[in-house]
Amino acid sequence: MSFNYFRLLGSRQLPQESWGRPATKPWMLAINTALSLILGVGLLYIARSYLPSSQDSKEEAATADKDHPVLKNHSSVQSYKTKHAEYPSIRTFYHPHAHAKKLQAIADLPLLVFIHGLGGSLPQFAPLLGSLVNIAPCFGIDLPGHGMSAFSPMDYEAYTIAAFCELWERAIQDICELHRHKKVVFICHSMGCSIAAILATSPSFPIRIEGFVGICPRATPPSPSETASARRFLSLPDTVLDMLRALDRRGGVNSKSVERMAGKAAGIDLRRLQLAFNKSFKTPVWKRSALGCLPRYDPSGRAIGGLPGRDTWAKIRTPLFLIAGEADAVTKPAEVTKIVSFLKKLAVGEEINGDPGSKPLPPVATAPAQAVGDTSAVGKTEPRADERQFGTLPSTSEMSSQNSAIVKTAVLPSPAAHALMYDHSTYRTVAGLIEDFLARYVSPELSLGWQLQQLTTSGKWDVKNLEKWKRVMPVSGPIGHPPESGIFRAMKTLREQDEIHTPSVFVKNWSDKIFAVIDISHDSPVYDTKSLERGGIQYHKFPTVSKVPPTVVEVADFIALVDRLRLEDPHTVQGKTIGVHCHYGYNRTGFFICCYLIEKLGYRPQDAVEEFAAEKPPGIKHEHFIDTLFMRYHVGLKKAPTFKDSRQGSISGVESVQSSIDS
Structure with a gap:
């Protein structure tokens, strides 16, 4: 045999x-x-x-x-x-x-x-x-x-x-x-x-x-x-x-x-x-x-x-x-x-004969395997679970x-x-x-x-969504190194009419902890941005489309903006963070922050997702945002991750999406 x-x-x-x-x-x-x-x-x-x-x-x-x-x-x-x-x-x-x-x-x-x-x-x-x-x-x-x-x-x-x-x-x-x-x-x-x-x-x-x-x-x-x-x-x-x-x-x-x-x-x-x-x-x-x-x-x-x-x-x-x-x-x-x-497609006079696997074919477009922030070769020998290259x-x-x-x-x-x-x-x-x-x-x-854009038929501030917005944590804990101060805080958008999460109150409570706010929502802000600036907090508009994971170009521009803010005046920003918000501060906000943690601070995708979720529970809600994050920053994990999502529990993915259609 x-x-x-x-x-x-x-x-x-x-x-x-x-x-x-x-x-x-x-x-x-x-x-x-x-x-x-x-x-x-x-x-x-x-x-x-x-x-x-x-x-x-x-x-x-x-x-x-x-x-x-x-x-x-x-x-x-x-x-x-x-x-x-x-x-x-x-x-x-x-x-x-x-x-x-x-x-x-x-x-x-x-x-x-x-x-x-x-x-x-x-x-x-x-x-x-x-x-x-x-x-x-x-x-x-x-x-x-x-x-x-x-x-x-x-x-x-x-x-x-x-x-x-x-x-x-x-x-x-x-x-x-x-x-x-x-x-x-x-x-x-x-x-x-x-x-x-x-x-x-x-x-x-x-x-x-x-x-x-x-x-x-x-x-x-x-x-x-x-x-x-x-x-x-x-x-x-x-x-x-x-x-x-x-x-x-x-x-x-x-x-x-x-x-x-x-x-x-x-x-x-x-x-x-x-x-x-x-x-x-x-x-x-x-x-x-x-x-x-x-x-x-x-x-x-x-x-x-x-x-x-x-x-x-x-x-x-x-x-x-x-x-x-x-x-x-x-x-x-x-x-x-x-x-x-x-x-x-065959060139003129070309034939497919012999062993087609004898040599690799030149692709039309290629994204070569490489580690984020590392140009060394990958996968020379099969690594063990504790030797995998991340990113x-x-x-x-x-x-x-x-x-x-x-x-x-x-x-x-x-x-x-x-x-x-x-x-x-x-x-x-x-x-x-x-x-x-x-x-x-x-x-x-x-x-x-x-699909989510087509299904979102209600306005941002109807009674249902306003009540939902009020239940959301206004400002997260610090995210990113160093852990005691962090680099980011994930926020929900401010509202001028709100009694608590409004610019005047926000400046009093957070100007000693946040030196800039990046607004990534697509809509015009529903609060007076000048109030933030008068209180010593920079405001930067960075519009992106809801329900859709940010593009590679958008991520690169966001990272460049954050780096520029952190380098402008290190003495002013020392010990302070950058606030990032969309509408509720979960999906796009979490995606951008996780991308920065991975690309600039060397986080593994799973670690970035878990840290964001710990400081802004329950973390990124949309499955396709997390899948896109892992696709762009594919890693080998040292241990099986413990995703806090519908796949590991009794709630189906459909129920997860249903609960976040208008988030």
Whole structure:
């Protein structure tokens, strides 16, 4: 058997991700039986060394049983019948847009379709769903035998790539007919990218495809020799495969099985989650699905069935965004380079021959991986969790394909691995990248900022909003180094008619602590700015649009303004802070302040977000502001962050946005 396939036994997904029927010759069955007995005796002898403690078992069970509230509250069990099989119990998730009725007159939002990989399940998308359910309706299923879907039927033909594609086509068509969706966007992981590529290039697919996000995709099927080795290995009895997979999981959270997917630098929470995923994926399902992904080769060496390759990827005609992790050992970043080579425009006389992954392609536009404030090279060797570089941007590129569709790529630097979309240190960055791609290349209506602007129909000072404004903390504690005095104080806007938070009272209470106010609201101030200046507090207008994360240029200008203020007269400003306000002082204010802390004071994004929230509770409210912050300042975290947001609690992302529509 091939050593490479034995090494991958414990993973939830194999690099080749697909493979046909097991051999059934009598002599092979006899050999397999003998091998099963020999391995069985050996494994029973060493099993005691690898049995988990009861405490470990309880933790793994608790992790495996945990379902994200968004998934739990919007899932049902459906049956689907296709020409390949009838699937009686498929976990089906559908989450409508929270404000569909209000937006339907002005926006025709596509359905976001989430397609998991081999051994994957919908909970892998849960961190991304925390943001994306707020911008569009979302839909997904667990493939049979995966996640919460039943392992039924058991026939091998029901687990081929062709069967999975037909199941997905049936499920998408049903949900679109039921809820009158006319277009979709695919958001896929690993083998799910292969399924989406087939659907996106199928002339019979009945729904218009507006965009395609592929996370950790594979470009080509396994070679004939790899396929033959895989078939031989997967012809072993299930009991033997079970034992080998258990052996590969020795060491539990520190096993090769876990590190292969999560990466060597993964934190303990991610390791436990990955171990629970690995154990929950049963060998009979893994075997059928893996075999079902393997192609068959004709005498000329052409692959038939199984995972798609160049011929399929080259036909993609929709905006395509490919995301990879530099430390991914399952589907390496070179796979993205191959797919791009299939799609790139050819120069006159140029041909795509040989190994497309042999050399990198020059992108049209590139943001090279670099650390904020540091020009040294990144990712020479895979760092451990306590050696990660902070402030490291993902390398990105964009180009036009031969089909005139935009192709965008992003490679998150090491230690980002195959689990990057549910890794606490990377999922915020991935969510921000996806949101930016959807708004820029699919439809501006998929920008949460645009939607919130359309939904904000009430005036700033109607009775409801005025009462809300009065409940907001007027001035925060000091933010930034040094902690005793800080650099910033986050404020809500002043009002001339207010008895407390009005310029005359503000000057008396704060002129010894605040030397300047930066007003970032777009509207004209509703207070006498000259009153501040007469009281010795500078006033600076820096207008920005509400509901939308500030642009890179706006952030640069804000930082330059703050630096200029701090350098003008150090003696005057010593021990004093700069007040920053929009309307309530949460989202834009928090975003600007966090950007300054990160770029100028060396904060990690998570530290900046947490410090702002501690001094101006509850901190930045809009998910898309936080996702954008992490996208621009991607980092590897030393430990899993403890986000105080809807994804870690019982409140859904939709409820979070609902509560802050007019904030």
